[in-house]
Amino acid sequence: MLAKFGAYFITQSNAILTDAAESIVNVLASSFAFYSIYLTTLPKDENHPYGHGKVEFFSAFLEGTLIGIAGIIIIFKSSYNLIFPNPIQNLFEGAIIIGATGLINMVVGYYLINTGKRHRSITLEADGKHLLTDAITSAGLVVGILIIYLSKLYWLDSVISILLGMYIIYSGYKLTRRSVGGLMDESNIELVNNIVKLLQENRRSPWIDVHNLRVQQYGADVHMDCHFTFPYYYDLNKVHHEISEIDAMINRTIGHSTELFIHADPCLPACCNYCHMENCPVRQEDFKREISWTLENATKNQKHFDQ
Numbered sequence: 001m002l003a004k005f006g007a008y009f010i011t012q013s014n015a016i017l018t019d020a021a022e023s024i025v026n027v028l029a030s031s032f033a034f035y036s037i038y039l040t041t042l043p044k045d046e047n048h049p050y051g052h053g054k055v056e057f058f059s060a061f062l063e064g065t066l067i068g069i070a071g072i073i074i075i076f077k078s079s080y081n082l083i084f085p086n087p088i089q090n091l092f093e094g095a096i097i098i099g100a101t102g103l104i105n106m107v108v109g110y111y112l113i114n115t116g117k118r119h120r121s122i123t124l125e126a127d128g129k130h131l132l133t134d135a136i137t138s139a140g141l142v143v144g145i146l147i148i149y150l151s152k153l154y155w156l157d158s159v160i161s162i163l164l165g166m167y168i169i170y171s172g173y174k175l176t177r178r179s180v181g182g183l184m185d186e187s188n189i190e191l192v193n194n195i196v197k198l199l200q201e202n203r204r205s206p207w208i209d210v211h212n213l214r215v216q217q218y219g220a221d222v223h224m225d226c227h228f229t230f231p232y233y234y235d236l237n238k239v240h241h242e243i244s245e246i247d248a249m250i251n252r253t254i255g256h257s258t259e260l261f262i263h264a265d266p267c268l269p270a271c272c273n274y275c276h277m278e279n280c281p282v283r284q285e286d287f288k289r290e291i292s293w294t295l296e297n298a299t300k301n302q303k304h305f306d307q
Helices: 002-011 014-040 055-083 091-119 122-151 156-183 189-201 236-253 269-274
Strands: 209-218 221-230 257-266
Touching: 002 014, 002 091, 014 055, 014 091, 014 122, 014 156, 055 122, 055 156, 091 122, 122 156, 189 209, 189 236, 221 236, 236 257
Parallel strands: 221 257
Antiparallel strands: 209 221
């Protein structure tokens, strides 16, 4: 941030000021991200039975909002200077400084994104993507500055700044949209789809039907609830064993620490035509075909024979 403001003072370039202003957002957002990551490490308590992971969505929302505000301010400032231009100088030196800061942001950004994915942290991913956005705008800025330097078309400085401001606003919108979805318990479609595929690929005969499957993510932890249909003649020990098998398989495979709430349903005669149970003592209809579990039918709140 200091390097970028230094570049602005020696060049008086609006485009460089754009990049420097976004760096203020980087510092503020990263400070809050640091605190939110600390909060997510706190254990569950009486007031937060699902843990403190949702603070990450708030952190990402704040970061996205600050990015958007910075973009709007940049566009207004650059539009003014497009009409009332100010002299700019030392563009080559400014380009070198901005290029160096962009390279550093790119390295740190990729590191944060990879670390965030490994630890399932939306805050780290958001901060990393923010830095990558900064690196991309810096790269575009360096190209623009060199074009201005060679062509002497100084009005391009404000035009480039406006374009970068639009890109920054778009990046802030995407980040805010994702965080609002998390705060509103929007389903993680990719994660739900992976879980449904996992259940289908490892399907066992007693697992007759699954429906009303829902997944919520709280920081790095996942909470899943669904309805499973088991043979109605199974005693409680057998049902508990099957549910434990499902729990262990998902936690072993899905890559998240997952807390499951499974409601056990007894099978009905209408289930017989797609039930795989061999030597079933109560079968009333021959097996006809398997109904494959998909994202569409596993998430509906109805047994598959009702479809």
